[in-house]
Amino acid sequence: DTEVTQTPKHLVMGMTNKKSLKCEQHMGHRAMYWYKQKAKKPPELMFVYSYEKLSINESVPSRFSPECPNSSLLNLHLHALQPEDSALYLCASSHYRTVTSTDTQYFGPGTRLTVL
Amino acid sequence: KQEVTQIPAALSVPEGENLVLNCSFTDSAIYNLQWFRQDPGKGLTSLLLIQSSQREQTSGRLNASLDKSSGRSTLYIAASQPGDSATYLCAVGGSNYKLTFGKGTLLTVNP
Numbered sequence: 451d452t453e454v455t456q457t458p459k460h461l462v463m464g465m466t467n468k469k470s471l472k473c474e475q476h477m478g479h480r481a482m483y484w485y486k487q488k489a490k491k492p493p494e495l496m497f498v499y500s501y502e503k504l505s506i507n508e509s510v511p512s513r514f515s516p517e518c519p520n521s522s523l524l525n526l527h528l529h530a531l532q533p534e535d536s537a538l539y540l541c542a543s544s545h546y547r548t549v550t551s552t553d554t555q556y557f558g559p560g561t562r563l564t565v566l
Numbered sequence: 567k568q569e570v571t572q573i574p575a576a577l578s579v580p581e582g583e584n585l586v587l588n589c590s591f592t593d594s595a596i597y598n599l600q601w602f603r604q605d606p607g608k609g610l611t612s613l614l615l616i617q618s619s620q621r622e623q624t625s626g627r628l629n630a631s632l633d634k635s636s637g638r639s640t641l642y643i644a645a646s647q648p649g650d651s652a653t654y655l656c657a658v659g660g661s662n663y664k665l666t667f668g669k670g671t672l673l674t675v676n677p
Contacts, residue, residue, distance in 0.1 A: 454609075481663055492655060492667035493610070506662060540609055547597075547663070554600065555657075555665060557610040 453477075454558035456541050462564045465531060471561045473524040473541030482524040483555065484516060485540040493540055499524060500546055531565045538562055568593045570658050572668035579646055580676050587641040587671045589656030594634050598659040601630050601641050603652045604670070610655065614641070646675045 454475045463469050473482065481500045485493035498506035499518040513535075515527040524541055538560045544553040569592045579585055589599070598617050602610040614623045614630040616639070622631040629642040643650060653672050657665040 456609075483663075492657075492669055493665075494667075495664055498663055500663070506664065538607070542610075544663070553598070553659065553663065554612050554615045556612060557602075559609040562607070 454541055454543055454556050456539075456558035456561050458561060459559070460562045460564075462566065463528065463531065464566050465533075467531075468527070468529045470528065471526040471539055471541075471563075473526075473543075473558055474522055475543040475556070476522055477543065477556065478521075478545075479543035479556075480521060480546040481544045481553065482518060483542040483544075484524070484526050485542065485557075487538040487540055487560070489537075497526075528563075531563075533565050536563055536565045568596075568658055568660065568666040570656060570666050570668035572654075572656055572671050574671060575669065576672040576674075578674040578676065581646060581648060583646050583675075584642070584644050585646055585673070587643070587654050587656075587673070589639040589641070589668055591637045591639075591658045591666075593658075594637050595661075596634060596658050597661055599630075599632055599639050600657045600659060600665065601628075601639075602655040602657060604655060605652050613654075643673075646673075648675050648677050650675050 484496040487493040497516045502518045517525040540560045541558045542555040544555045547553045600615045601613040616632040627644040653670040655670045656668045
């Protein structure tokens with residue numbers, strides 16, 4: 451099973467709302483990622499978690515708050531977003547790189563976020 | 567800072583043609599290179615991953631090559647089909663697990 455699931459598929463929120471995006475994988479991957487993708491642009495890395503610890507934060511505004519409660523789950527908490535934050539938010543996972551494993555990143559289908 | 571360029575930005579071919587997509591990167595100190603496919607409004611599907619020590623990888627009608635010293639990779643698609651129509655993204659992997667993406671090539675295969 452090489453599936454990464456994301457919920458919800460679509461989300462519309464106002465600038466004062468608090469919402470969360472969820473991502474789940476059951477491939478035993480210990481690295482998980484959040485990406486943001488604007489229309490007709492490539493994905494941009496936001497956060498990397500390795501072994502449930504935040505290892506990379508690409509200078510993302512604090513209105514985005516990631517959380518990794520266990521090795522299978524990754525959340526992205528959203529608060530006080532701006533209309534320019536509207537985008538496709540992609541979650542990915544991979545093995546933590548070792549001699550015997552590859553770190554192919556497997557992506558979920560994404561959450562289409564619209565901020566009004 | 568790693569920069570990844572993909573040429574062409576768009577490509578339209580008749581069904582059955584063999585085609586090549588190009589990817590170049592500025593910093594040869596890479597860990598790996600991954601090719602993805604993305605359908606409109608969807609997530610990314612991993613096609614092939616080439617480790618920095620490898621020269622090529624094959625999967626079905628797809629063949630990807632890597633020349634790390636010259637900073638280039640190609641994705642070869644044999645006998646193209648309409649179902650191959652999508653955006654193809656090249657991404658370079660660094661030592662910190664960060665993927666740097668190119669802007670993609672939009673491929674249209676016409677029946």
